[in-house]
Amino acid sequence: MQAIIQAGGAGTRLKSITGDLPKPMVSINGKPILEWQILSLKQSGIIDVTIVISKNGNAIKEYFKDGKDFGIKISYIVEEIPLGTAGGLYFAKEFIKDDFFLVFGDLMLDIDWGRYRDYALSKKALLVPLAHPNSHPFDSDLLVIDESNKILRIDSKHNVRDYYYKNLTNAGIYWCDHNILELIDEPKKIDFEKEILTSTIERGAAFVYKSSEYVKDCGTPYRYYSVENDCKNGIISAKRLSNKQKAIFLDRDGTINVFGDFVRNASKLELIDVAPEAIKLIDESEYLPIVITNQPVIARGETTFDELARIHNKMEVLLGEKNAYLTDIYFCPHHPDSGYEGEVKELKIVCDCRKPKIGMLLKAASEYNIDLSKSWFIGDTSQDVQTGINAGCKTIRVTSGDPRPNKKYENAVPNYVANDILEAVKLILNKK
Ligand SMILES: [Zn+2]
Structure with a gap:
């Protein structure tokens, strides 16, 4: 060569x-x-x-x-x-x-x-x-x-x-x-x-x-x-992909963008105000910021793959305006329960990627040579915390998003609880 x-x-x-x-x-x-x-x-x-x-x-x-x-x-x-x-x-x-x-x-x-x-x-x-x-x-x-x-x-x-x-x-x-x-x-x-x-x-x-x-x-x-x-600081050589990488996996709704009704089109997406600053801090560190999100709105027929791409493009544009960027975005379009009007039959399946399953993290780990045991998961629900635990990551639950408790994962205890993504990232990076 x-x-x-x-x-x-x-x-x-x-x-x-x-x-x-x-x-x-x-x-x-x-x-x-x-x-x-x-x-x-x-x-x-x-x-x-x-x-x-x-x-x-x-x-x-x-x-x-x-x-x-x-x-x-x-x-x-x-x-x-x-x-x-x-x-x-x-x-x-x-x-x-x-x-x-x-x-x-x-x-x-x-x-x-x-x-x-x-x-x-x-x-x-x-x-x-x-x-x-x-x-x-x-x-x-x-x-x-x-x-x-x-x-x-x-x-x-x-x-x-x-x-x-x-x-x-x-x-x-x-x-x-x-x-x-x-x-x-x-x-x-x-x-x-x-x-x-x-x-x-x-x-x-x-x-x-x-x-x-x-x-x-x-x-x-x-x-x-x-x-x-x-x-x-050794960041340049650490990021060479022959070396094991460390990621901070980020949930989307309630962690990066404001929690509310499902985001079915791009106009509904609004960033949490501290999200760009938090993601920029990750960009400047040895960690990779990677989004892991369940988007059953596609399986339910409430949005399309094209519209989801537009939603994610909007997120990238808004972050980019503040000089922040994501390494990658992984989403699960599936949902296990079928029998609803307007649903997309072939996506109504039990898949390996819907959180708290770890298919998306395994894919990211393979594509970016990530050591999951040295990585973190930040999310606003106990389902996110359970995902991180299932993958062997350390976890932080943020209180900026969905306030409803989820009985199904009530035993999922995070390593830390933080007010928002910025506080969580600073905890990981040891920044005041
Ligand atoms: Zn899936």
């Missing part, structure tokens, strides 16, 4: 920190960003790397040389004139033998590349960008996907968004089939996202790899210092 690191860009916004150094050479905790990338690749056995540099990129070549001191082999492509984010790949054909990763050199990251590649190969795709939610979806290009993770289109940040959208953005890392190089047939200025990704989407051959791993650019002094902090 090989990788190409695109390190040709300028990066003027960081001049106060870097002076005239190319941005990938910015030091984070004593090492250039590019070196962190190389160490991450190497940990997955990728030891054949090509770096694209501009003619001002000598500092990179002088530091890494042929890569021997870093235990890898490095080749260089030097752009005499700027060729955009993809034009330089024209010259990569002589180095690249098979599928490869393309990485932008100003990203601080740590990724389990083997897991990523296995997923990409299973999709039989041409291009698989790594996608994740971010803290500013409102001014980001978004990837619109179907249920198989195929990318349908890019929702440009310049669009007037008078609709609810899913917080899913392109992280700037791509798994590429070797044939992608055929699309770059001359050494001219080409934009990877605008031209190569877009044309691959149009061919139906681009899928996302959703990852909770750490990928952030350090493009402004503020971001730079927060990334350096995360590096010092």
Whole structure:
């Protein structure tokens, strides 16, 4: 397996920190960003790397040389004139033998590349960008996907968004089939996202790899210092998916959004005022915030899968406006008792996912390599507490939601009781 690191860009916004150094050479905790990338690749056995540099990129070549001191082999492509984010790949054909990763050199990251590649190969795709939610979806290009993770289109940040959208953005890392190089047939200025990704989407051959791993650019002094902090605290490597993850599972109704009548359409969803702050604290910690919700309103025919998606998009938009985001949302659309008017017969079943069963947690644990015994469940009902207990998690019951006692689970005793999600999250994270 090989990788190409695109390190040709300028990066003027960081001049106060870097002076005239190319941005990938910015030091984070004593090492250039590019070196962190190389160490991450190497940990997955990728030891054949090509770096694209501009003619001002000598500092990179002088530091890494042929890569021997870093235990890898490095080749260089030097752009005499700027060729955009993809034009330089024209010259990569002589180095690249098979599928490869393309990485932008100003990203601080740590990724389990083997897991990523296995997923990409299973999709039989041409291009698989790594996608994740971010803290500013409102001014980001978004990837619109179907249920198989195929990318349908890019929702440009310049669009007037008078609709609810899913917080899913392109992280700037791509798994590429070797044939992608055929699309770059001359050494001219080409934009990877605008031209190569877009044309691959149009061919139906681009899928996302959703990852909770750490990928952030350090493009402004503020971001730079927060990334350096995360590096010092070990958060960047802890989130690599080859390491066991810790989650804070969150119930939805009464925990994140205001408890009331069932939320049957998006206009009914209203966040609890402290929910964005609580979820942002989780985002900044080593835990993953993951929603686990029973939505029997679908089985009862009171709402549809499409409307539920709109409800969840609204939740993501409202959280995103406050710079908070969820790793993922799992829901159970089933209900066991049939015989009601308007119900959806095939969803009226005894399933493995309806809380307090733990099917949704097991699925999340498999998709994000989560250690359930080091994870927490926060919810407003004893059914939530029972779910957490069944999965081996620690539990907190919040009193912000459903006040009715549930006799069925009256023996489910939580580890703590808190007023709301913010108090609960602060308890877990030991914050005042
Ligand atoms: Zn279910």
